[in-house]
Amino acid sequence: MAHTRGSRTRTAAKLTRPKYVLAKDPEDLAALADKGLARCKALVDKIAKAKGARTLANTLVPYEDVQRELYELLTQPKFLSDVHPDGGMRDAGDTAYQAAERFQTELNLNRALYDAFAALDMSGEDDETRYAVHKILRDFRLAGVDRDEATRARVRALRDEITAIGQEFDKNIREDERSIALDGLDALEGMPADYIAAPPRGPDGKIKITTSYPDAIPLIRYAKRAEVRKRLQREFLDRAYPKNIDVLRKLLEGRHELARVLGHAHHADYVTKDKMVGTARTAADFVRKVTKASEARAQKDYDLLLARKRQDDPRAKSLERWDTNYYAELVRAESYAFDAKKLRPYFEFSKILDGLLSITGKLFGVTYKEVKDAKSWHPSVLAYDVLERGTRIGRFYLDLHPRKDKYSHAAAAPLVPGIRGEQVPQAALMCNFPDPRGGHGPALMDFDEVETFFHEFGHLLHDMFSGRGKWTNNTMGGVEWDFIEAPSQMLEEWLRDPKVLRTFARHVDTGEPVPREVVEAMDRADAVARALEAHRQLVYATLSLRYYDRDPTGIDSTQVLWEVHAQYPLVPLFEGTHLQCNFGHLNGYSAIYYTYLWSLVIAKDLFGRFKAAGSIMDAKVARAYRKEVLEPGGARPAAESIRAFLGRDFTFDAFERWLNAAGS
Numbered sequence: 012m013a014h015t016r017g018s019r020t021r022t023a024a025k026l027t028r029p030k031y032v033l034a035k036d037p038e039d040l041a042a043l044a045d046k047g048l049a050r051c052k053a054l055v056d057k058i059a060k061a062k063g064a065r066t067l068a069n070t071l072v073p074y075e076d077v078q079r080e081l082y083e084l085l086t087q088p089k090f091l092s093d094v095h096p097d098g099g100m101r102d103a104g105d106t107a108y109q110a111a112e113r114f115q116t117e118l119n120l121n122r123a124l125y126d127a128f129a130a131l132d133m134s135g136e137d138d139e140t141r142y143a144v145h146k147i148l149r150d151f152r153l154a155g156v157d158r159d160e161a162t163r164a165r166v167r168a169l170r171d172e173i174t175a176i177g178q179e180f181d182k183n184i185r186e187d188e189r190s191i192a193l194d195g196l197d198a199l200e201g202m203p204a205d206y207i208a209a210p211p212r213g214p215d216g217k218i219k220i221t222t223s224y225p226d227a228i229p230l231i232r233y234a235k236r237a238e239v240r241k242r243l244q245r246e247f248l249d250r251a252y253p254k255n256i257d258v259l260r261k262l263l264e265g266r267h268e269l270a271r272v273l274g275h276a277h278h279a280d281y282v283t284k285d286k287m288v289g290t291a292r293t294a295a296d297f298v299r300k301v302t303k304a305s306e307a308r309a310q311k312d313y314d315l316l317l318a319r320k321r322q323d324d325p326r327a328k329s330l331e332r333w334d335t336n337y338y339a340e341l342v343r344a345e346s347y348a349f350d351a352k353k354l355r356p357y358f359e360f361s362k363i364l365d366g367l368l369s370i371t372g373k374l375f376g377v378t379y380k381e382v383k384d385a386k387s388w389h390p391s392v393l394a395y396d397v398l399e400r401g402t403r404i405g406r407f408y409l410d411l412h413p414r415k416d417k418y419s420h421a422a423a424a425p426l427v428p429g430i431r432g433e434q435v436p437q438a439a440l441m442c443n444f445p446d447p448r449g450g451h452g453p454a455l456m457d458f459d460e461v462e463t464f465f466h467e468f469g470h471l472l473h474d475m476f477s478g479r480g481k482w483t484n485n486t487m488g489g490v491e492w493d494f495i496e497a498p499s500q501m502l503e504e505w506l507r508d509p510k511v512l513r514t515f516a517r518h519v520d521t522g523e524p525v526p527r528e529v530v531e532a533m534d535r536a537d538a539v540a541r542a543l544e545a546h547r548q549l550v551y552a553t554l555s556l557r558y559y560d561r562d563p564t565g566i567d568s569t570q571v572l573w574e575v576h577a578q579y580p581l582v583p584l585f586e587g588t589h590l591q592c593n594f595g596h597l598n599g600y601s602a603i604y605y606t607y608l609w610s611l612v613i614a615k616d617l618f619g620r621f622k623a624a625g626s627i628m629d630a631k632v633a634r635a636y637r638k639e640v641l642e643p644g645g646a647r648p649a650a651e652s653i654r655a656f657l658g659r660d661f662t663f664d665a666f667e668r669w670l671n672a673a674g675s
């Protein structure tokens with residue numbers, strides 16, 4: 012079929028205006044969102060009224076316009092509610108997002124539309140188009156389009172409720188920044204020099220450590236006094252408590268009812284239907300398999316850290332939640348001659364950004380050009396064009412530093428879908444890294460923060476490179492959710508290579524590259540407490556499945572928290588804290604937190620091909636990876652992309668080798 016959009020492949024894709032993100036004020040955003048939705052509705056009517064046989068031209072092509080508009084109506088207002096400095100805009104973003112979700116629910120329950128797609132003859136179409144239509148039909152069925160009207164009405168109401176409850180859950184976390192006040196610098200014993208030189212202070216001049224990442228992460232990792240770590244850890248693990256106890260219960264109940272109404276045993280089964288795992292049972296089996304693979308090593312990790320704790324406190328009987336990060340760092344420093352603090356002067360924010368751009372540019376054959384005059388939502392935001400042989404193939408925005416009421420974690424957000432020959436993809440990062448203009452001296456980062464930066468940038472690149480298909484639901488948004496962490500987890504590997512790291516990690520004062528022996532020590536030290544960390548991930552994965560794989564009526568979410576911790580008894584629950592209230596993934600990811608470990612298993616396997624090439628900067632492998640894994644995006648099942656790159660299905664082997672590497 013030559014007359015569909017795909018034939019126009021030679022036209023250069025244009026940069027469109029991310030209009031919702033750039034709305035002038037709340038009224039403007041509301042008006043734009045109304046207009047966008049009205050356009051979608053008109054298009055849907057037009058599809059329904061088309062006369063004669065169903066063709067791509069009278070069905071898929073106009074539906075594609077709906078999908079594009081809707082993509083922006085969902086992603087951009089949601090993004091604004093996370094990052095916009097103005098509360099009115101954040102609220103308007105929430106409202107617009109709710110309306111778009113409502114419309115999407117309506118769309119997926121539109122029987123006439125479903126019948127139209129079901130009547131399409133796809134036999135002569137290319138794979139990409141057939142897969143797009145396959146997914147459209149699947150999504151209709153998953154939404155319940157083939158149910159009776161009463162059921163569909165209940166689904167509509169429930170989805171609407173769930174969206175609002177989820178927004179409240181996120182908002183409570185975002186807006187509950189807590190802090191502890193410290194009497195004097197003594198309390199900061201063990202902290203990095205740059206942190207002590209300019210500690211965060213409150214308006215009264217007292218040292219005030221907040222739960223925001225740049226304050227909290229170093230403190231929990233390095234503060235020598237257990238009491239100080241414990242105090243901050245308590246606040247950190249209790250954000251949004253007690254507010255979110257009730258909100259979480261409502262969220263679980265709403266989702267359970269939705270799953271039941273649609274004929275599934277529970278939400279965990281429902282939400283895994285369109286993932287690589289396919290069922291909640293496969294996800295749970297996977298979690299068990301990782302648990303088994305890591306158990307012996309986790310015990311060794313634990314013994315090692317506890318032994319070190321006993322040097323400080325001979326009567327210590329156990330490791331506590333506020334101990335693990337601290338003692339893992341200490342063992343790394345003492346036994347492996349690796350002190351992560353010593354890396355900080357080499358990890359100045361601007362140098363890291365430059366390094367990240369330079370490495371990924373070389374690997375994937377692109378360059379980045381800063382767009383100085385790009386409009387955005389905050390003066391600190393940077394915008395870049397991604398160029399390939401002089402042609403722009405995407406644009407991204409970097410919103411990288413903390414500020415009041417901003418999203419407090421780190422994430423990549425798609426904004427505009429990329430369509431071959433028509434429009435380039437646009438996306439953004441929202442993170443909370445030290446700010447070079449923050450007035451606290453040089454913006455030195457912790458290794459983990461740099462790792463997070465690489466990780467999130469991996470998502471961004473997936474978005475940039477996958478935006479070259481014909482159909483919106485084949486872009487990154489259409490990739491199976493339990494695959495999307497793999498490319499970002501894999502990009503973290505480039506940070507651990509001495510040769511690569513030395514190209515950009517230069518001392519903030521002397522300009523010297525990070526010493527080779529420090530990186531080598533880091534590599535050895537990196538394996539310390541690896542399985543214990545995997546256990547922490549398993550706690551989260553199990554928790555997320557457990558909350559969603561049963562009837563939650565009358566659930567005591569704290570009781571479940573205890574039960575899950577009892578399954579992973581090495582590091583006990585911090586008594587009296589409620590991490591379920593600030594475990595934001597319970598909204599966004601619901602039952603599928605396992606995806607991080609699932610993707611990690613895949614990432615370790617994919618990375619093996621780079622290792623086998625002898626250099627992780629091997630351009631041939633990198634281009635093959637871009638072509639077979641990143642570019643297809645959601646245009647084919649992830650398992651096929653993996654097979655195309657590896658020449659076989661993925662296995663557990665590389666992950667197990669990594670998990671059990673020396674370091675304990």
Ligand SMILES: [Zn+2]
Pocket residue numbers: 466467470496499
């Ligand atoms: Zn991620």
